Amino acid sequence: MAGSHFCLSVRNVDGVRYRRAGLLIRQTRRRRAFRMGGAFAPSAGQETRPPVMALSAELRMAKERRMCIPARKMKPAVSPSTSSLRVTHVNYKSLAELNAHCWPRRRLKEFELILAVRGEFEFINHETGERVEQHAGDILVIHPGELHTYRLLSSAEHAFFSCIHCMMTPRVPLDQCPPRLTHWETEHAMGELFRRADDLRRTNGLGSGKLLAGVVRLIWLYLQEPPRPPADARLTTMLNYLEAHLHEHPSRLDLAQRFRMTPQRINAIFKHELGMSPGAYVLRALAGRAYALMRDDQLSVKETAHRLGFANPFHFSRVFKKIYGHPPSEI
Template identity: 25%
Template structure:
């Protein structure tokens, strides 16, 4: 499931934290890293190569263009799954809140797609170099750079999602046009794209100005309107042809969206043409 970027950004604006360390890790082909229990949250940015990160029973791919956030108290195991060197940066931090909150991003594990972004790698390299100095001014500089990093990271993820979401919405519209006679639910539509129903509804509405289910109903009603005007099919037959086995439900839905019952609509159309 995708994490909500608006919620994530808002929480980071209100969260207090201190940077524990910034480390650069290089592993040889198929090399296994040490397995341990995490004591603080962290971000992992893959620079090159491919690997796998396991947090308890949850597995994440380590690839350039992906960021993995892990929380404290998890069994972490990571290794290079490729035949070339693997390189990544890890930014470890400590939340300053005394108690964890289940809905707070600092206490969750998740993945963000950010695409290839040299500016982010440059910021990480600078953070890594400065953090090794170990003095107070350097610590302040690193924290400033963390905010810069988060800004670039969220902007990249948002830009990538905008493009991906447009593709998802276009695909879902085409799918509904081809399968409008079949039963659909918000859950089944969202599941096609491995999104939560709420998130899928949000991106669909943002792009189309209407909810997915209402879009489907409107499309069905327009098709039914065409059949009422151009065929001698019964109300029951037309209802079935647009996905309603129950003629009463079809008539009720048609009247709700078109303002008149199907029979009245047909009679009115015939009178006007006569």
């Protein structure tokens, strides 16, 4: 039944098309006959609609005679997801390892993304007078062509930062760039992405260049849509408490006693806002802090486990492998 309906629809559509085409051709024949001094009048019983083959040929000729200048193709909008991205420089190191702690009056040809892991920094735009202070967890975006100075404000002994230089072709408009300064929590995956970019820069594999570009593009997309603050004010208070007492491995019962709520209510708030239980959040935060201690401060597995309050290195290794997929000894 559906097939017959489809065939009738096609015949109807073709019939409309042919009738319109036949009208166009009849009008053309009348004009031609008028110019030649004759008249066009079909005899009685004559089929006015031309055959299909003739109709197609005459219709094509009529379209060619009435052809207009084709519309100009519009250039597609430039966006970071469609631009070609090339990473020119990546570092992830302590300021104590560098001789220079100030980069005065420079103008770059590419974007620079700077993550402040520890310490305080300052950005100065000499053309607009803009001054921005950067603290731990902040990511600063410097646009190409800006005459600027970037310098360290705090002590270089404990300062740590990471910067990525990347070029996009064609150039991304300013209204599609991330904000100048974006704050991220220290335990967020953003720090891991900067570390991963530095690891890929040191790798000479066949696909390391494409992987590096993919990681930097992911950082860019994260910066365009920063994480929304928790809607529940109680969650913010609980996260601050966990951050300060992370080495004690607080449990859901500890949070319930501290904030005078039931364990079920604590679990419901974490599930709704973060998509994980309080226990899972604590393990992820511990693994992230452990990674930073072993990678940045060069602590051993035993020293890291002791500083983070684990009973022994074996328990710490199991937790770390559960989060990152590989043992801490491979860092």
